[in-house]
Amino acid sequence: MKILVLNCGSSSLKYQLFDMDNESVMAKGLVDKIGLEGSELAHTPEGRDKLTIKKDIPNHGVAIDLVVELLLDKKNGVIADLGEIDAVGHRVVHGGQTFSKSAIVDEKGLAELERLSELAPLHNPPNVLGIRTCQEKMPDVPQVAVFDTSFHQTMPASTYLYGIPYKFYEKYQVRRYGFHGTSHRFVSERCAKLLGQDDAKIITCHLGNGSSIAAVVAGKVLDTSMGFTPLEGLVMGTRSGDMDPAIVTYLMGKEGMDVKAMDAMLNKKSGLLGISGVSPDMRYIEEAANEGNERAAVTLEVFKNRVLRYIGAYAAEMNGVDAIVFTAGIGENAAARRAEICANLTYLGVDFDDQANDCRGKEVEITKPGSKVKVFVIPTNEELMIARDTQALTK
């Protein structure tokens, strides 16, 4: 069975074609700057050189045509006929309260996704556009939506309700949803397997440009750090994470900022970038801190502090923890961040292994044998998770 996985952003399209017989990637690529100047496509057929095509790609329809053309191409392609693609799996950011699982999308489902665009105005519209375009181009191929929010739908009201008047939950569904669910699901399932324990209490730390932490008990999310939007929780690349909501009205008054300016400040100019003034990228912040930049050094401290706060909170909420997982760009690669965080977790029973931690981007346990709480690095693979769900729903 061959499954195409698509992740449509507002001006980008990431794709991977999987052969599910052995879960291998046959080809993958990225179409960037769709509808903008300098649009291009980078296509890598498995085991062969990357091919870059620079041309005008005005919309997602043209982008998908180009991807299909390349997959079928005599020289750079990996399939002979479009009919070889059995199903398409789409990453969809917001599934609201409607979708607690991945789903085959029909017209009714699409209408619901369009309604949910109100909750994720930047993300859901390009996701929906990707599904519609594929339906037109491959009318007989099932389209499956896999949601960033659905894994978190097991959260109880005690963790998803905000302390604001209940009527806003009823009227506008203002509640905590959580994101990065596909990644938290992938690594928590893998961790439970490594532990050989289905009922394990696991804290999964997805630390990347966007970051979130989840508390997972017996495969179900009890709590997660992102909320109504992906702005809540940890201090991220350019997003503020948790803060006193009164700061919003205070700064709007002081600086004469309107809603749009405040939204941009919180989402694009805050976080690691906002504090350090260096970059949203952890590598540059670490470099600057090593060279003596004090604001970069304090940025690393703030980042660590927030991660520790959530780990402590979730250990308390779950009344214990069996394992902690680090994943995504920072979690998989930044060994120094992991070491600093774990140095403060001895109270939980983490017996950290410095030598094992000296690695990047591969699955490894970074605690010593016999550690009461085990800590793992588990590389995430959201695309494979999407492909697996798509296969399960369509085969």
Ligand code: AMP
């Ligand atoms: P992601 O959003 O998962 O792609 O993660 C991106 C983040 O991972 C950026 O902040 C990168 O700086 C960070 N990252 C990637 N490689 C490293 C590394 N070797 N050391 C520290 N941070 C890294």
